[in-house]
Amino acid sequence: MKRWLPVSIAAVLAMGTIAGCGDSNDNAAHSVDSGSADNTAAPSAPASAQDDLSKKLDIDILTISYGGASWSNDSAIAQFLDKKFNVHLNFQAISQDNYEEKLNVLAAAGKFPDAFLVQKADFLKWRDKGVFLDLAPVIDQYPNLTEYLGGKESLQFMNPPGKIYGLPYYQIETQTSFGIRKDWLDKLGLQLPTTIDEFYDVAKAFATQDPDGDGKADTYGFSASLVQNKTDFKHIDPIKAAFGLVNNWGVKDGRLISWHTQTQELKDFATFMNKAYKEGVLDKDFAINKVKDPQDKYESAGKVGIDDVVPNNFYQSIVPNLKKVDPNAETVQLLPPKGPTGLQGTSTNSITQKVVINAKIDKEKQARLLDMFNYFLSDEGDILTKNGVEGTDYKKDGDKYVKLDAFDQDGANQISTLLLRRFDLHTQIHLWDDPTTVANVDQWFKNSEPFKWADAAAGLESPTATKQGTTLDQKFMATLIKVIMGDQPIGDIDQAVADWKKNGGDQITKEYNDAYQASQK
C-alpha cells in the first residue's frame, strides 16, 4: 500500500470532488425510479391530496439574490407564514454571480431544494428529466396561478404541450433604461443627447471637463460589465441596439440570426466602444467588473455620468446613496440614443426564469408549496409579500402608511422580489410609497416601452447551445473585448464571427430556426 500512497494522493486529488458526489448520485438514481413509479401509478396525484396543514414541514427554497438583507426565521413574515401554513421556511438567496454554479453542483449531488428558481438554460436542460413537478394536472385547483401569472399561455411558455413544469418569474420587460447626471449636464451647459454621436460627445465631456468640479480627471462617461457567464455585455444594451445589433437573436427575412454573425454591426459597435475606451469615456475596468459593479459605481462613488438604472431601485437606493456623495446630484432618464440609421432599443428582458417545484419530494410538501404560492398571488398575499406584516414592517398612520425599520432589516419583501410575484408593473411599489414616486416610476417604464428590443429566440431550445453555447460565446466575447481594448485590430472580428459559426454557431442557428419555424405554426 505504501508504494501506492503518493500515486493515490495524486490521482484522488483531482477526482475527489467529482467522485465524492457519487454516492448521492446513486441515491438520486433511486429516487428517480421511485418518483416515476409514483407518477405512473397516480398521474394526478401530486398535490391533489387535501392538505390539512396539520404536519409541520421544513421547506427549502433557493433563488437568486440581488443584494440586500437575507431571510431570517425570526422575521415577522416568516412567523406569519409559519402560523398560517405550519412551515419552517429555509429561504436561501445566492448572488447571481454564483447561482448557476450552485444549481449545477446540487444537480450533480441529486439534492435539489424543494422549490427553486431556474434560468432558461438550466430549465431547458432539466425540463424533460422528471425533476420538476408537472403542474398541469393540478393547476385548476390553484386559480391564482393562472389568473395573476399572465394566463395559460404564459404558464405554457417554454414547456412541451400539455405540461407546465414551472411558474414564470415576472420581470418588467423594459425594466432598465439609461439614467444621466442632470447636474453634470447643466454644469457643462449640455443638452440631453438624442443620437449616439451626441451621446458620445456628452459622455466624453463628462470624462474630460471635470463635471464634479474637484479639479481632478477622475470621472468617466459610462461603465459596463459582463453577464455572469461572460457571454455578453451588461448595462449597455441601448448602445448595442443603436448600432443595429439584435438582442441575442433577431428576425431577419423570416429567419433567426444571432448577434454573433452581424459582422458590420459588430464592427461599428466595436469601433465606437474602442474609441470610448481609448479616450477614457468608458470605464477601463469594464472587462473585470462584477455584474452589478457599474450600478454600484454610479451610486456610491459619484464618478460615472451615465448608467443603466432600474427605476424602482432608483428612488429607493440610487437617489439617497448618490445624495450622500454629492448633495447636488440629480439623475434623469435618458431615452435610448438613435443609431446612425435611426435605430433605437432599450434593455429588454424576456420572462424565461421559472420557479419550479422539486418532483422528488413528498406530495404533502408539494401541496403545501402550491398552497403557499397560490396565497402569495392572492390580494392579501400580494400585499403581504410586497410590504411585510402590518404592525411590524409598516403601520397605518391616519390615512397613510408608514414604513418601519424592520422592513429593511428583515428584507420583508424578498418573496415578492426574488421568488414569485404577480405580472404587474408595480412589483416593487409599496403601500407607503409617495404617489408622485409611483407615477414617476410608471413614467420611466412608459417612456421605455416603445423601444422594446426583444430576444426573438427567448424560450426556444437548441441542444447544441445548451451543451457548448457558453464556451463558444465566451470565446467570441474575448475577441470582441480585446478589439475594444485595442489589443487586437478591428479586422479580427471577421475571424471571430467565422470561428463562432464554424465551431457550433451554424448548428445552433439551424436548431433555433427549426424551433422557431415550429413555434410559428
Next chain:
Amino acid sequence: MSMGEKEEAVAQTASSPVGRSGGAAAWFRGIPIYLMILPGFLFFVIFKYIPMGGLVIAFQEYDPFLGFQGSPWVGLDNFHRLFSDPDFGMLLRNTLFLSGLNLFLFFPAPILLAVLLNEVSRSWFRKSVQTIIYMPHFLSWVIVVNITVVLFATQDGGINNLLDSLGYHRIEFLTDSHYFRALYVFQNIWKESGWSAIIFLAALAGVNPMLYEAAVIDGASRWRQVWHVTLPALKSTIVILFILRLGQVLDLGFEHVLLIQNPVNLNVADVFDTYVYRNGVLQGNFSYSTTVGVFKSAIGLVLIILANRLAKAFGQEGVY
C-alpha cells in the same frame, strides 16, 4: 505520508525475528500494531480508493438523474473529445507554463527565505519577520485577489491613480494578458512563501552548530557556510518536496486562477482546472470534466514516478 513510513518501519521490526521463528505466533504478537494501522488504512480505503470508482463516469455519458447504472456507456469518446479539442494545446501549454513558473520561481522562494532568516542573528527580529510573513497564508484567495484589484485596477486602482497623478500612463495590470503570469507568481509568493518556509526552517533547526563552528575554524566565510553547511542540510527536504510538487504539477490552485481570470487574459490564464469548472460545473458536462481529471492525474502519476527515479539515480532518498 508519515503514516506509510511508520507502517513500513513497524513491519520491518516486527517481521525480522518472525522469519526465523515461524508465522502464526509473530502474527498474533503484531495484532496491537495492526490495530493501530487500521484507522489510517480505513481512511485511505474509504475516502481515497472507494471514491475512485466514480471514475467510471469518464467512460459514460453521465446523467445525474439516471445515475451510474442508468447512464449510457460511450467508451473513449470523452477522451477523443478532449484530445481533439482545439483548446487542448492551449490548455496544456498554459498549465505547464504556470507550473513551470511555480516550480522555478515560487518553489525556491521559501528556501531562500529560510536561508536568509537562518542568517539573522537577532532572534526578536527573526521572529517578528517570520510572524509577519506567515500572515498572508491565512487570507483566502478571494481576499488576496480583491486586494489586488483595489490596488491594480486600471480605472480606480490605487497604483494607477498614483501613476496618473505623477503624469505616467495607466498600466492595464489586470486586463493586459502580458502581466498575468507575473501577477500569478507574485501573488503565490506573497501569500505562501512565508508559510512554506516553516518546513525548511525546521530542517535548519536540526543542524548541529558544531558544523558551523568547524567551518569557521577552517576559515569559511558567511557564503561558504551557507554553501557547505546550510544548503546540504536542506538537500533531502528540498528533493522530497520537489517530487511531491511535481506530482501536483497540473494542479495550480483552481480558486486562485479562476479568480484572476477574465475574458481578456483567458488565452494565457485558462488551465485544465478552470476548463473543468466551466464545462463540468457551469454547463453540467460531468463526464467530460471527469475525463479531464483522469488525464491530469495520469500526467501527475507519470511525473512522480520519473522524479522519484531521478532522485534515486542521484543518490537521494525518494518518497517511496
